[in-house]
Amino acid sequence: MLESLKRIGSHNSVVAAATSGRLSRSGRQRIAAWIGWIVIATAAFGQPLVRLMQYAAGSELNSYIPLVPAVTVFLLYLRRTVLDHAYGSSIVGTVALVAISGAALTASALWGARMSVNDGLALMALGYVSLVAAGGFLFLGSRWMASAAFPMAFLAFLVPMPDAIANELEIASMLASADVAAWFLTATGTPLLRDGQVLPLPGIVLEVAQVCRGIRFSWVLFITSLVASHLFLESPWRRIVLVAFVIPLGIVRNGFRILVIGLLCVYIGPHMIDSVIHHQGGPLFFVLSLGPLFLLLWWLRRRDSRV
Numbered sequence: 001m002l003e004s005l006k007r008i009g010s011h012n013s014v015v016a017a018a019t020s021g022r023l024s025r026s027g028r029q030r031i032a033a034w035i036g037w038i039v040i041a042t043a044a045f046g047q048p049l050v051r052l053m054q055y056a057a058g059s060e061l062n063s064y065i066p067l068v069p070a071v072t073v074f075l076l077y078l079r080r081t082v083l084d085h086a087y088g089s090s091i092v093g094t095v096a097l098v099a100i101s102g103a104a105l106t107a108s109a110l111w112g113a114r115m116s117v118n119d120g121l122a123l124m125a126l127g128y129v130s131l132v133a134a135g136g137f138l139f140l141g142s143r144w145m146a147s148a149a150f151p152m153a154f155l156a157f158l159v160p161m162p163d164a165i166a167n168e169l170e171i172a173s174m175l176a177s178a179d180v181a182a183w184f185l186t187a188t189g190t191p192l193l194r195d196g197q198v199l200p201l202p203g204i205v206l207e208v209a210q211v212c213r214g215i216r217f218s219w220v221l222f223i224t225s226l227v228a229s230h231l232f233l234e235s236p237w238r239r240i241v242l243v244a245f246v247i248p249l250g251i252v253r254n255g256f257r258i259l260v261i262g263l264l265c266v267y268i269g270p271h272m273i274d275s276v277i278h279h280q281g282g283p284l285f286f287v288l289s290l291g292p293l294f295l296l297l298w299w300l301r302r303r304d305s306r307v
Helices: 004-019 027-044 046-057 065-078 093-116 117-141 142-145 148-157 161-185 213-232 234-269 272-273 280-305
Strands: 199-200 204-207
Touching: 004 142, 004 272, 027 117, 046 065, 046 117, 046 148, 065 148, 093 117, 093 213, 117 142, 117 148, 117 280, 142 148, 148 213, 161 213, 161 234, 199 234, 199 272, 204 234, 213 234, 213 280, 234 272
Parallel strands: none
Antiparallel strands: 199 204
């Protein structure tokens, strides 16, 4: 009887702590231990992480990577009052993620010399992220990790997109953007004799090339939609709608950019192909694409609030 009362009292104290958002002494110790684990893992991966940040700073596709740890910490901070306070240790989760980390590092050691810089750093980053998550399972347990699922999963964006995936996305973006651009040009009455990705216009011939700029902003838009859906929407299917909307939005944005460049070349002069709007206009069209995204987010959030 006394043992049952003790268990009930312990359970009630956990519930009270979770409700109030206060951490027990044991909880603080476990979080401190996990932070220590992260510090040790970061020190062990120090040189590769520095190389990753330097590489990301000079990469068109992966320039967002230095922001990922800060966004992860911010998301965890926002969820601090709803994170599960029933701490424990998950040996299965720990072992599984340590195994993934070990496999990534082994693959890097065996084949890293034959890989591109991007793919080698991706394996290293995967090893690091897996090790950080393993510490979460070890010191805080599976229930806490489940309650922090989105912030912890977001940390995976620290891993650069592998070259093979980026290449396939670039090809798909190129083909779809050319189709949309051709439709836009035809709709404006611009004379066009399309030949695949080549768009012959009066006075100039445009070719939709395979470059990472197109997917760079689409990828960032995808990440933005994930964070926005997590922060502002409750319904799972509405979150899916918002994230899925990024795909056609990115294609239309690329097609509209080609349309603008094409019309400038036709009505102002072929020299506009070397203008700022062509070579440095990506951020402008990215900002323009945020409008429809946030408009849809606003509409979905209103529907969410009525449920």
